[in-house]
Amino acid sequence: xxxxxxxxxxxxxxxxxxxxxxxxxxxxxxxxxxxxxxxxxxxxxxxxxxxxxxxxxxxxxxxxxxxxxxxxxxxxxxxxxxxxxxxxxxxxxxxxxxxxxxxxxxxxxxxxxxxxxxxxxxxxxxxxxxxxxxxxxxxxxxxxxxxxxxxxxxxxxxxxxxxxxxxxxxxxxxxxxxxxxxxxxxxxxxxxxxxxxxxxxxxxxxxxxxxxxxxxxxxxxxxxxxxxxxxxxxxxxxxxxxxxxxxxxxxxxxxxxxxxxxxxxxxxxxxxxxxxxxxxxxxxxxxxxxxxxxxxxxxxxxxxxxxxxxxxxxxxxxxxxxxxxxxxxxxxxxxxxxxxxxxxxxxxxxxxxxxxxxxxxxxxxxxxxxxxxxxxxxxxxxxxxxxxxxxxxxxxxxxxxxxxxxxxxxxxxxxxxxxxxxxxxxxxxxxxxxxxxx
Ligand SMILES: Cc1ncc(COP(=O)(O)O)c(C=O)c1O
Numbered sequence: 001x002x003x004x005x006x007x008x009x010x011x012x013x014x015x016x017x018x019x020x021x022x023x024x025x026x027x028x029x030x031x032x033x034x035x036x037x038x039x040x041x042x043x044x045x046x047x048x049x050x051x052x053x054x055x056x057x058x059x060x061x062x063x064x065x066x067x068x069x070x071x072x073x074x075x076x077x078x079x080x081x082x083x084x085x086x087x088x089x090x091x092x093x094x095x096x097x098x099x100x101x102x103x104x105x106x107x108x109x110x111x112x113x114x115x116x117x118x119x120x121x122x123x124x125x126x127x128x129x130x131x132x133x134x135x136x137x138x139x140x141x142x143x144x145x146x147x148x149x150x151x152x153x154x155x156x157x158x159x160x161x162x163x164x165x166x167x168x169x170x171x172x173x174x175x176x177x178x179x180x181x182x183x184x185x186x187x188x189x190x191x192x193x194x195x196x197x198x199x200x201x202x203x204x205x206x207x208x209x210x211x212x213x214x215x216x217x218x219x220x221x222x223x224x225x226x227x228x229x230x231x232x233x234x235x236x237x238x239x240x241x242x243x244x245x246x247x248x249x250x251x252x253x254x255x256x257x258x259x260x261x262x263x264x265x266x267x268x269x270x271x272x273x274x275x276x277x278x279x280x281x282x283x284x285x286x287x288x289x290x291x292x293x294x295x296x297x298x299x300x301x302x303x304x305x306x307x308x309x310x311x312x313x314x315x316x317x318x319x320x321x322x323x324x325x326x327x328x329x330x331x332x333x334x335x336x337x338x339x340x341x342x343x344x345x346x347x348x349x350x351x352x353x354x355x356x357x358x359x360x361x362x363x364x365x366x367x368x369x370x371x372x373x374x375x376x377x378x379x380x381x382x383x384x385x386x387x388x389x390x391x392x393x394x395x396x397x398x399x400x401x402x403x404x405x406x407x408x409x410x411x412x413x414x415x416x417x418x419x420x421x422x423x424x425x426x427x428x429x430x431x432x433x434x435x436x437x438x
Contacts, residue, residue, distance in 0.1 A: 003053040003265040005255040005298040008344050008390050010043030010305065012414075021348045021388055024414025028307060028348045031419050032386050035412050037309040038328030040397050042422075044081065044415035046303035050266075051085035054295065057270035061277070063288060067111055069251045069296030070096040072394040073304070077413060077422035079103040082299070088131065090251075090294040094121045101128055111248070111292070113160065113209065115182050122147050126155055134158045134209040134248065136183055141192060141200060148202035155202060158209040158248055159184055159192055163228040167213035167221055167252070183210070189232065193240055205242060207289060208232060211250025214297060219264050219272045225249055226276035234284035248292040249273065255301040257391045258342055266298070297394035304393020306333060306409075307348065310385040311364070322359045324381050329363015330370040331403040333389070333396045337369045345373055348386035352379040361387065365404050397423075405431060 004011050009023075016022040020029045024043045032039060051066070058064040067090040068082045079089065079100050088109030091097045100110055112125040113134040122144055125133055135141050135157050148155045160183035178185065184192050196205050212225050226249065233244045254263040273291070281288050308326035315322045335341035345361065356377050363370035372389060381387070400408050411423035 001053075001265060001267050003057075003267065003298075004046050004050045004302050005253060005263050006265055007302055008256055008259065010046040010303050011049055012043050012045050015351065019349075019351050021346060023305065024419075025417035026414045026419045028388060029386060031412060031414070032307050032309070032348070034419065035410050035421060036425060037307050037386070038326070038332050038409045039307040040332070040392070040409055040411040040423075041305050041307060042300070042393060042411065042413050043303045043305075044413050047078075047081055047300060048085060050299050050303070051082060051087060053266045054270075054293065054299075055086065057266040058274070058291075058293070061270075061274050061288075061291065063290040065290065065292040067109075067292055067294045068299055069294045070100070071398055072296030073300040073396075073398050074099050075397075075411060075423050076103050077420075078300070083109065090296075094118070094124055097121070097124055097128070097130075107131070111158075111209075111294075119143060119147065126151060126153060132156050132158055132206065132246070132248075134160045135192075135203075136160045138188075138192065138195070141195060141203065145200035145202050153202065154204050156204050156206050158207050158246060159189065159205065160209045161186060161189060161229075161232070163210045163212065163225055165212045165221055165224055165228070167216050167218065186232070189236075190239065193236060193242070197240060197242075205244070207244040207246030207248065209248035209250070209292075211294070212252060214252050215254040216252040217254045217261070217263055219268045222249065222269050223272040223276040226273055227280050230277070230280040230284055230286060230289075233286055233289065237286070243287070245287075245289050246292065247289045248294065251294040251296050251298070253295055253298040255298055255391060255394075258344055263298075299394075301391055301394035304391070304396065306389045306392040306396065308387045308389070310381045310383055310387055312383065313359075313381070322357065323362045324359045325362045325364055326372065326387055327364055328409065329365045329372055330367060331363075331365055331406050332400050332409055333372065333392055334399050334401070335395060336372055337367065338399075343373055343389050343391060345376055345378065345387055345389045347379050347381065348388045350379055350385065355380045361389075365406075402426075402431060407431060 012024045067088040069090045092114040107128040107130040111132045115136045162180045162183045164178050311325045313324045330337045361373040407426040410425035413420045413422045
């Protein structure tokens with residue numbers, strides 16, 4: 001069965017009777033008129049369908065928790081939508097925890113993870129009854145135990161490990177291989193467990209956590225990840241007599257950014273995970289653990305598109321290469337300049353198939369590398385035309401900046417013909433409000 005991450009466009013996308021692109025029953029020309037550009041747009045139905053697909057795909061494995069990886073896109077409204085779908089939240093900072101808490105009142109459905117958590121963040125997590133903390137290193141073990149002890153509390157923890165799996169994905173977003181800044185190397189695991197058993201009485205070790213990469217297209221890596229993790233469960237039981245009960249497999253499922261991409265469906269990765277659990281719990285004589293899946297990109301990536309207004313254009317005389325500039329770029333979407341991410345785009349307001357031309361879509365920022373899409377075929381663009389770049393829902397808004405002192409765009413959620421602003425456009429006042437004169 002196909003799942004929305006395998007589409008380029010949000011599930012409600014169509015061309016309406018005016019010839020304009022419509023998402024969630026809303027004409028994007030009208031949405032741009034009302035909310036301005038650049039504009040982040042999310043299709044609520046796509047987010048919910050993807051969340052439901054995860055639940056359905058794992059429905060035969062009852063002990064599954066889903067935690068949305070907040071780093072992909074975190075706002076109060078996304079907390080409302082995904083908590084309503086039964087998801088918890090994988091958080092990595094005080095800001096992400098604060099956002100969840102401001103909606104839900106506590107952090108009982110959350111996990112805190114990260115390679116350099118501050119004392120303040122650990123305090124915040126414990127004080128708000130976080131479900132689990134994924135401990136990344138020896139220093140953190142000692143610090144967390146000290147904080148928990150001072151509060152007279154016992155904290156449930158996972159140990160983040162690097163299982164040594166290399167995914168065929170962009171090198172900047174691989175996190176599970178052996179040379180990684182995240183987690184304990186498998187050769188350090190026993191020392192970490194010994195310290196918990198002997199010295200850290202305020203920590204309760206529940207299980208292991210790994211994340212083997214992002215934008216993953218291969219399904220077998222999940223089978224191998226489970227095999228390695230359960231191998232460690234068995235080894236730890238044999239050596240320490242500790243029965244681990246929780247296995248967090250991270251996120252990573254890819255999405256189709258271009259027509260050449262072939263992301264698997266959620267059902268395909270669920271099958272690999274469940275098959276591997278069945279095989280290795282039986283082979284190692286283990287009880288089936290609670291599992292946790294932490295998707296980010298695949299939940300919100302396809303649901304999000306960015307709307308831009310076309311401005312100037314320039315043709316290089318010697319090569320005839322044409323640049324068309326839009327009113328956004330690397331500050332609202334750093335992915336192309338950061339790791340050469342590739343996208344598909346469409347013109348929102350015209351469908352003139354005859355007059356296509358090859359152009360490069362340039363951002364408005366003062367960096368030559370601020371190019372959103374290289375060499376894309378589109379109908380001839382004029383200033384004030386509207387351009388829609390698909391699949392910008394993950395790691396766009398959340399990685400945005402105020403580079404060149406530009407304002408962060410608004411975020412609008414589209415559903416059933418209604419366009420609801422879920423994040424307001426920043427104002428110049430907000431831009432300078434923390435600046436102090438000498
Ligand atoms: C620990 C962890 N879990 C989950 C994710 C989410 O990954 P993705 O957005 O590829 O699903 C990440 C992303 O870096 C991560 O580091």
